[in-house]
Amino acid sequence: MMLVFGKTGQVATELRALLPNARFLGREQADLTEPKACFDAILAARPEAVINAAAYTAVDYAEENEATADVVNGVAPVQMAKACAELDIPLVHISTDYVFDGSGVVPFKPGDITAPLCAYGRTKLVGEHGVTEVGGRSAILRTSWVFSAHGGNFVKTMLRYGETRDKLTVVADQIGGPTAACDIAKACVTIARKLKVYPDKAGIYHFSGAPDVSWADFAREIFAQTGKKVVVEGIPATSYPTPAARPYNSRMDCTSFEAAFGIRRPDWKAGLADVLSDLEKTT
Numbered sequence: 001m002m003l004v005f006g007k008t009g010q011v012a013t014e015l016r017a018l019l020p021n022a023r024f025l026g027r028e029q030a031d032l033t034e035p036k037a038c039f040d041a042i043l044a045a046r047p048e049a050v051i052n053a054a055a056y057t058a059v060d061y062a063e064e065n066e067a068t069a070d071v072v073n074g075v076a077p078v079q080m081a082k083a084c085a086e087l088d089i090p091l092v093h094i095s096t097d098y099v100f101d102g103s104g105v106v107p108f109k110p111g112d113i114t115a116p117l118c119a120y121g122r123t124k125l126v127g128e129h130g131v132t133e134v135g136g137r138s139a140i141l142r143t144s145w146v147f148s149a150h151g152g153n154f155v156k157t158m159l160r161y162g163e164t165r166d167k168l169t170v171v172a173d174q175i176g177g178p179t180a181a182c183d184i185a186k187a188c189v190t191i192a193r194k195l196k197v198y199p200d201k202a203g204i205y206h207f208s209g210a211p212d213v214s215w216a217d218f219a220r221e222i223f224a225q226t227g228k229k230v231v232v233e234g235i236p237a238t239s240y241p242t243p244a245a246r247p248y249n250s251r252m253d254c255t256s257f258e259a260a261f262g263i264r265r266p267d268w269k270a271g272l273a274d275v276l277s278d279l280e281k282t283t
């Protein structure tokens with residue numbers, strides 16, 4: 001039995017579809033603001049592997065709530081890693097492109113220097129360091145720009161804005177790889193299964209959808225696929241002030257993940273088509 005932290009989030013929801021026999025711990029069963037409870041939950045369940053799909057993901061709110069975000073993203077995953085090391089079972093922990101400062105235009109490799117620009121990125125990096133320090137059969141999967149039919153994300157925000165506006169301004173100088181939550185869920189399951197057999201595959205990996213685009217181009221593709229006539233005007237990030245600074249360069253080099261697990265960067269436009277058709281069915 002696999003144990004998953006998170007129940008209602010984007011990736012957790014996709015994991016529920018993929019793993020009908022896994023056990024999912026929502027906030028009621030395991031609150032990540034109480035890290036020791038996460039440790040205890042794992043030891044009590046004695047699963048074959050753990051996937052952590054829960055996190056404090058509200059990037060702008062984290063600026064004012066860094067202490068809470070730090071416990072959820074920085075401390076709780078370390079307790080999970082300790083419990084998994086004690087049971088000698090795999091832990092798959094998800095992290096983010098926001099651990100990088102976004103300088104340059106070259107895709108970041110897993111070993112590149114991290115330097116988060118915002119509180120969310122800092123707290124996710126604390127979690128990475130802690131999990132790595134514990135050691136064991138742990139993999140950290142850094143992904144980016146997650147979207148799905150469930151929960152909150154950029155695709156759903158654009159669709160909502162597009163209902164009442166025929167023109168939107170969207171940041172055009174931040175570049176990254178949009179990633180469908182279902183592709184991340186599949187990647188996590190593959191990693192968990194492989195780590196059981198190959199503990200030497202532990203480490204940090206990058207996994208994001210291809211091709212890399214700007215948020216503005218991502219938005220244009222959303223409207224192109226829905227057939228909505230919404231004009232997307234590209235603007236510099238400096239014209240769209242937010243509490244949290246975001247990286248300009250979110251490109252990630254995913255080659256080491258491909259080599260270790262045999263999974264290519266997913267085509268996000270195909271993932272988007274699936275998500276839009278799911279949304280069509282439910283609305």
Ligand SMILES: NC(=O)C1=CN([C@@H]2O[C@H](COP(=O)(O)OP(=O)(O)OC[C@H]3O[C@@H](n4cnc5c(N)ncnc54)[C@H](OP(=O)(O)O)[C@@H]3O)[C@@H](O)[C@H]2O)C=CC1
Binds near residue numbers: 026033143144145
């Ligand atoms: N969203 C994105 O664009 C990106 C996400 N990631 C990472 O991917 C992973 C999954 O993200 P995603 O699926 O988008 O996340 P969501 O924001 O969709 O969901 C987050 C989940 O975490 C849960 N959670 C938050 N706080 C707590 C808490 N104190 N105790 C227990 N559960 C809590 C939420 O529960 P509840 O429903 O009860 O609030 C929710 O189920 C995270 O590690 C995230 O950092 C990485 C790159 C991009």
Ligand SMILES: Cc1cn([C@H]2C[C@H](O)[C@@H](COP(=O)(O)OP(=O)(O)O[C@H]3O[C@@H](C)C(=O)[C@@H](O)[C@H]3O)O2)c(=O)[nH]c1=O
Binds near residue numbers: 143157170215
């Ligand atoms: C809604 C909106 C956003 N934007 C910009 C703001 C920002 O630069 C970019 C994306 O905005 P969002 O708030 O949706 O994105 P954000 O919440 O920062 O998304 C991030 O979430 C965390 C959890 C991650 O780990 C990252 O990989 C990334 O996906 O688009 C516009 O330019 N126009 C708009 O109308």
Ligand SMILES: [Mg+2]
Binds near residue numbers: 058
């Ligand atoms: Mg957001």
